[in-house]
Amino acid sequence: KAGVTQTPRYLIKTRGQQVTLSCSPISGHRSVSWYQQTPGQGLQFLFEYFSETQRNKGNFPGRFSGRQFSNSRSEMNVSTLELGDSALYLCASSLGTGAYEKLFFGSGTQLSVL
Amino acid sequence: AQSVSQHNHHVILSEAASLELGCNYSYGGTVNLFWYVQYPGQHLQLLLKYFSGDPLVKGIKGFEAEFIKSKFSFNLRKPSVQWSDTAEYFCAVTPDNYGQNFVFGPGTRLSVLP
Numbered sequence: 290k291a292g293v294t295q296t297p298r299y300l301i302k303t304r305g306q307q308v309t310l311s312c313s314p315i316s317g318h319r320s321v322s323w324y325q326q327t328p329g330q331g332l333q334f335l336f337e338y339f340s341e342t343q344r345n346k347g348n349f350p351g352r353f354s355g356r357q358f359s360n361s362r363s364e365m366n367v368s369t370l371e372l373g374d375s376a377l378y379l380c381a382s383s384l385g386t387g388a389y390e391k392l393f394f395g396s397g398t399q400l401s402v403l
Numbered sequence: 404a405q406s407v408s409q410h411n412h413h414v415i416l417s418e419a420a421s422l423e424l425g426c427n428y429s430y431g432g433t434v435n436l437f438w439y440v441q442y443p444g445q446h447l448q449l450l451l452k453y454f455s456g457d458p459l460v461k462g463i464k465g466f467e468a469e470f471i472k473s474k475f476s477f478n479l480r481k482p483s484v485q486w487s488d489t490a491e492y493f494c495a496v497t498p499d500n501y502g503q504n505f506v507f508g509p510g511t512r513l514s515v516l517p
Contacts, residue, residue: 292446322503332493332507345504348404379447381503388435388497388505389454394447 291315293382293395301401307368310398314361314382320344320390321363323355326377326397335378338363339386367400375402405430407494407508415514416484424479424511426494436477437495437505438468447493453477464488486517 294313302308314321322337322345334347338357355365361382367374377397383390410425428434438450451462458470468479477494494508 320503324505324507331509332495332505334504334506337503347504381447383503386503388503390503391449392447392503392505396446 293380293393295378295380295395295398297398298396299399299401301403302370303403304370304372306370307366308370308400309364309366310378310380310400312363312365312380312382312395314363314380315393318382318384318393319361320383320386321357321361322381322383322392323363323365324379324381325349326379327375332379335365337386344386370402372402374400376400405434405496405498405506407496407506409492409494409508409511411511412509413512413514415516417516418486419483420515422479422481422484422488422513424492424494424513426477426479426508427475428477428494428496428506429475430496430498432498434496434498436468436470437497438462438466438477438479439493439495439507440490441493442487442490450479450492484513484515486515489513489515 296311320339323335326332337345341357352368357363379397381392381394407428436453440450441447453460461467491510493510495505
């Protein structure tokens with residue numbers, strides 16, 4: 290069974306640009322959540338999607354947005370990039386929603402903003 | 404806001420030594436508690452979890468953790484570490500039934516010397 294797939298693996302952008310990251314969950318998983326990982330702040334929750342609906346949202350500005358498609362694939366978008374957005378963005382999938390579900394993480398997309 | 408602290412940034416042990424990694428959280432209500440591990444070059448993966456019941460939970464690879472409600476702690480233990488336990492360990496908490504917006508601790512890097 291294929292794991293959680295995130296593309297691209299690495300991305301370099303400049304300030305002010307926008308970026309879209311993609312996450313394909315494990316087959317059959319309907320929930321996708323996104324996390325930002327930085328050396329200073331650690332892992333921070335961005336948002337969770339289940340059946341194309343945003344279930345929860347973390348404390349990030351509106352520049353960070355996401356969506357989920359009917360095949361459970363998810364994208365997150367960051368507009369007007371800032372230097373501080375440089376981070377590893379991790380996606381995790383699970384069968385259902387809720388804390389009782391086991392999360393399966395992808396390898397992440399490393400975003401560098403210059 | 405909830406927060407999770409981990410006592411040590413970096414722990415260095417020799418093989419066969421005993422391990423205890425501290426984790427404390429701040430949240431007044433019922434929580435679900437987790438330990439995740441990231442081995443070098445691999446994805447984050449679940450080590451163990453506590454939802455309710457016996458406060459001593461056992462996970463994979465001989466790890467266990469004890470939930471002490473009065474101390475808001477969920478410390479991870481292993482009686483005898485191996486070189487293959489070298490990894491980064493993250494404690495995480497989510498309020499009960501609050502979805503998947505985990506709050507992660509900053510992580511503890513464990514280096515086991517052969």
